Amino acid sequence: MTQDVQLREEVRARYAESALAVTEGSGTACDCCHPGSTCAEEGHVFGPELYEALAQEGLPEAAVLASLGCGNPTAIADLHPGETVLDLGSGGGIDVLLSAKRVGPSGKVYGLDMTEEMLALALQNRDAAGATNVEFLKGYIEDVPLPANTVDVVISNCVINLSTDKPRVFAEMQRVLRPGGRIGISDVVADNELSPEQRSERGSYVGCIAGALTFAEYEQSLRSAGFEDVSISSTQESVPGMHSAIVKATKRVTAVAIPTTAAAAARELPVVPQSCC
Numbered sequence: 001m002t003q004d005v006q007l008r009e010e011v012r013a014r015y016a017e018s019a020l021a022v023t024e025g026s027g028t029a030c031d032c033c034h035p036g037s038t039c040a041e042e043g044h045v046f047g048p049e050l051y052e053a054l055a056q057e058g059l060p061e062a063a064v065l066a067s068l069g070c071g072n073p074t075a076i077a078d079l080h081p082g083e084t085v086l087d088l089g090s091g092g093g094i095d096v097l098l099s100a101k102r103v104g105p106s107g108k109v110y111g112l113d114m115t116e117e118m119l120a121l122a123l124q125n126r127d128a129a130g131a132t133n134v135e136f137l138k139g140y141i142e143d144v145p146l147p148a149n150t151v152d153v154v155i156s157n158c159v160i161n162l163s164t165d166k167p168r169v170f171a172e173m174q175r176v177l178r179p180g181g182r183i184g185i186s187d188v189v190a191d192n193e194l195s196p197e198q199r200s201e202r203g204s205y206v207g208c209i210a211g212a213l214t215f216a217e218y219e220q221s222l223r224s225a226g227f228e229d230v231s232i233s234s235t236q237e238s239v240p241g242m243h244s245a246i247v248k249a250t251k252r253v254t255a256v257a258i259p260t261t262a263a264a265a266a267r268e269l270p271v272v273p274q275s276c277c
Contacts, residue, residue: 003164072095072098072157073095073155073156073157073184073185073186074098074184076184076246077099077153077182077183078184079102079107079153080103081102081103081107082106082107083103083107083152084103084107084109084110084150084151085099085107085109085152085153086109086112086144086146086155086176087109087111087154087156088112088144088156088160088169089113089156089157089158089160089162090113090122090136091113091118092121093121093122095157096109096126096131097125097129097131107133108135109131109133109134110134110136110151111134111135111136112137112145113136114139114141141169142163142165142169142172144172144176149175149177149178151176151181152178153177153183154173154176154183156185156186156187158186158188158208158244159187161187161188161189162208166213170222170225174225174227178251179252180253182248183248185246185247185248186247187218187245187247188243188244188245189212189234189247190212190214191241191243192214192216193241199211199212202241203239203242209242215232215245218232218247222247227251228250228251229248229249229250230247230248230249231246231247231249232245232247233245233246
């Protein structure tokens with residue numbers, strides 16, 4: 001097993017455990033970005049009060065308990081009725097459901113996740129919320145199972161830092177967005193002077209620390225992928241040199257061509273069945 005595959009499996013196992021904690025009624029989800037997480041013992045907590053208005057949203061309790069992010073991307077993405085939204089690493093579906101309310105019946109929201117347990121929880125939450133404009137997909141954020149130029153907005157909540165191939169993630173965001181489309185992302189970002197070794201000293205990969213890009217690396221990666229109007233701003237520093245940050249950017253109307261492999265072009269990633277029981 002390669003290191004990248006091993007890290008991905010560790011992340012998948014962590015999130016599967018988090019989903020089961022909610023579905024089995026054993027408590028809130030456990031994650032590095034959640035105040036009830038095991039990482040909290042190490043002080044690795046980002047954004048402990050992320051969704052102050054959740055009580056007014058009427059979301060299923062399980063969706064709230066499974067919220068694992070380090071920010072509220074639906075608030076920073078400025079969603080509008082009729083838009084098509086993609087949530088990378090959608091987990092229990094809280095950001096998908098919030099987005100669905102904002103884009104309305106004429107809009108569409110896709111949630112993408114690699115973890116079976118999270119997808120099962122997300123489907124339950126979608127059905128409990130009665131969200132008819134939501135679809136959950138199984139797959140990796142490095143290989144999005146959607147056609148090019150079909151999405152208006154890409155959101156993500158404390159997930160991209162967990163990818164072992166971030167340039168591929170940015171390329172996929174650029175591919176699926178329509179020209180002029182935008183991203184509104186919450187993520188963990190490191191100070192520019194921190195080396196990879198120093199980031200690892202501050203926390204683990206699955207703890208949302210070791211895999212984080214610096215502010216400069218993040219901006220350069222987005223620009224290289226074909227984005228402009230890039231802004232990355234810190235909202236919280238819970239670990240020295242490590243920040244919960246808001247990331248915004250727009251796909252250039254004349255975008256940079258991002259090469260794709262034949263395998264990626266021909267892939268057929270499964271769609272999660274949209275009914276249960």
